[in-house]
Amino acid sequence: xxxxxxxxxxxxxxxxxxxxxxxxxxxxxxxxxxxxxxxxxxxxxxxxxxxxxxxxxxxxxxxxxxxxxxxxxxxxxxxxxxxxxxxxxxxxxxxxxxxxxxxxxxxxxxxxxxxxxxxxxxxxxxxxxxxxxxxxxxxxxxxxxxxxxxxxxxxxxxxxxxxxxxxxxxxxxxxxxxxxxxxxxxxxxxxxxxxxxxxxxxxxxxxxxxxxxxxxxxxxxxxxxxxxxxxxxxxxxxxxxxxxxxxxxxxxxxxxxxxxxxxxxxxxxxxxxxxxxxxxxxxxxxxxxxxxxxxxxxxxxxxxxxxxxxxxxxxxxxxxxxxxxxxxxxxxxxxxxxxxxxxxxxxxxxxxxxxxxxxxxxxxxxxxxxxxxxxxxxxxxxxxxxxxxxxxxxxxxxxxxxxxxxxxxxxxxxxxxxxxxxxxxxxxxxxxxxxxxxxxxxxxxxxxxxxxxxxxxxxxxxxxxxxxxxxxxxxxxxxxxxxxxxxxxxxxxxxxxxxxxxxxxxxxxxxxxxxxxxxxxxxxxxxxxxxxxxxxxxxxxxxxxxxxxxxxxxxxxxxxxxxxxxxxxxxxxxxxxx
Amino acid sequence: xxxxxxxxxxxxxxxxxxxxxxxxxxxxxxxxxxxxxxxxxxxxxxxxxxxxxxxxxxxxxxxxxxxxxxxxxxxx
Numbered sequence: 001x002x003x004x005x006x007x008x009x010x011x012x013x014x015x016x017x018x019x020x021x022x023x024x025x026x027x028x029x030x031x032x033x034x035x036x037x038x039x040x041x042x043x044x045x046x047x048x049x050x051x052x053x054x055x056x057x058x059x060x061x062x063x064x065x066x067x068x069x070x071x072x073x074x075x076x077x078x079x080x081x082x083x084x085x086x087x088x089x090x091x092x093x094x095x096x097x098x099x100x101x102x103x104x105x106x107x108x109x110x111x112x113x114x115x116x117x118x119x120x121x122x123x124x125x126x127x128x129x130x131x132x133x134x135x136x137x138x139x140x141x142x143x144x145x146x147x148x149x150x151x152x153x154x155x156x157x158x159x160x161x162x163x164x165x166x167x168x169x170x171x172x173x174x175x176x177x178x179x180x181x182x183x184x185x186x187x188x189x190x191x192x193x194x195x196x197x198x199x200x201x202x203x204x205x206x207x208x209x210x211x212x213x214x215x216x217x218x219x220x221x222x223x224x225x226x227x228x229x230x231x232x233x234x235x236x237x238x239x240x241x242x243x244x245x246x247x248x249x250x251x252x253x254x255x256x257x258x259x260x261x262x263x264x265x266x267x268x269x270x271x272x273x274x275x276x277x278x279x280x281x282x283x284x285x286x287x288x289x290x291x292x293x294x295x296x297x298x299x300x301x302x303x304x305x306x307x308x309x310x311x312x313x314x315x316x317x318x319x320x321x322x323x324x325x326x327x328x329x330x331x332x333x334x335x336x337x338x339x340x341x342x343x344x345x346x347x348x349x350x351x352x353x354x355x356x357x358x359x360x361x362x363x364x365x366x367x368x369x370x371x372x373x374x375x376x377x378x379x380x381x382x383x384x385x386x387x388x389x390x391x392x393x394x395x396x397x398x399x400x401x402x403x404x405x406x407x408x409x410x411x412x413x414x415x416x417x418x419x420x421x422x423x424x425x426x427x428x429x430x431x432x433x434x435x436x437x438x439x440x441x442x443x444x445x446x447x448x449x450x451x452x453x454x455x456x457x458x459x460x461x462x463x464x465x466x467x468x469x470x471x472x473x474x475x476x477x478x479x480x481x482x483x484x485x486x487x488x489x490x491x492x493x494x495x496x497x498x499x500x501x502x503x504x505x506x507x508x509x510x511x512x513x514x515x516x517x518x519x520x521x522x523x524x525x526x527x528x529x530x531x532x533x534x535x536x537x538x539x540x541x542x543x544x545x546x547x548x549x550x551x552x553x554x555x556x557x558x559x560x561x562x563x564x565x566x567x568x569x570x571x572x573x574x575x576x577x578x
Numbered sequence: 579x580x581x582x583x584x585x586x587x588x589x590x591x592x593x594x595x596x597x598x599x600x601x602x603x604x605x606x607x608x609x610x611x612x613x614x615x616x617x618x619x620x621x622x623x624x625x626x627x628x629x630x631x632x633x634x635x636x637x638x639x640x641x642x643x644x645x646x647x648x649x650x651x652x653x654x
Binding site for chain 2: 235236237238240241242244245246247248249250252253256257258268269277278279304321322323426443444447449450453454455456459463489490493560561
């Protein structure tokens, strides 16, 4: 991983690729790499879909090595949804393969001279860029099928669906999984729209002939990785709960806790929760011949995913995540798991963020475009977005745009990005993260749910403001470091509870680089990423007024606890004062 | 006797008794006694929600309580 591939999509005669050394970016990976390049090279006031924005795709520091859980990919740009810096994180095979091909980053830059669509093919022999207008407006599943026909063999791909080509703010970049299905997505913030604006439909990666990345200190690395895997396996969340029920086990937990946003964040409990719970989903998957336990990338030892077959036993989609089941389920009053799985497939195929789309349809239902609970209407609305009708383009630009167009006051966004599946009034720690993260409302940026609700990493009362600032701050720092390493965020469950597993991670980093690494170094890495991102956002015009939840979270009480969000503005402004 | 709305989730669901939504117990029975009487191994229980709030094993049940018991779980 000692080179950066830069593709100038505006070059005369079509996109031109140049390889450079790492230069100033030496030693960076994942989110540290994407945010480092964006912050230094992208003018913060540029138009996100214009010539000066860049799309940066970076494997983590440990990706492509034998380190368990190291296959997360970071995709960065100035976000068309938030107007701020973006790092969208994805599983799938892309990160491991790109790292083994030797690239620390791919940077798409410039502006295409016409509307020709291109695909980029990268293998051990080098980089080829080919025009391919036959891919125009194809869904991600068809794109992958066509690549299989023309390219064959064992490849991974990154691609955009029609949503990315239409430059919708909810557009994703799909990453194929171990079965070459486009089920993993760099989902948030409209990264797919930026790829679309560069005229690149797909990036095909083939690491045949490439070797696994070797650690500098193999003995230390191997021993630490063994301890790390043992720690993941022995922790009940990563070793038992996640493999058995997947992330959707949280439906019942958040519903019991009264923090499950229902009918566009108007209540904290959903009557139909048990019909769409992780327990119900796992049972149904198994009964239909799918898998309730499945990994998204090589080297995953948690296996939180699964495969979902339709009523005829035919593959429909991967096991929908908790956030997806919530967004298209309870948030829209829908308790039909088959309908939710169908929407998951449509979102993946069109290349749309399931969280943004579910939140958007919730807002649309509040506006009266459909009734809460009407699954068929929700499916039809997602199809509108995929087709690109005028209504569909409004919806595909997210909850805020949709709420404005239809005159809705209750729009659950921060920095224009929709909130995920935890109501910030009943889980106040996650409210602090939503409000203050550089990314716009994002649960993964500092997952305070762990300590507020799940009893992981200690206990902080979710209904009170006390302790939430420090909790969110520490989690945001740790998460930025995990994202830079290319590690799956679910390692947080064991490393928060087991000091020896955290130490094993530190030793993996040290064994891999051959340099001494301490826990303080990991914390410093996380802080430096956050500082870089905050600096970009400040230069893009963000102030403390953007680090706030929408007004109604302080005014409207949420049942069943009848609480509002009570962390003060003054305290929110202290999150980054460490 | 009082009635509670009792639920066991995830791997604990096998211990759920019949008529769990209006399950009869003695007033002030502790959660610890409730679940051990139902054969649930204590070391498998991580999260106890009573009316949406996290409580300890020593919590004494009241009439109408909504009780949700989970093993260690996570996601996100």
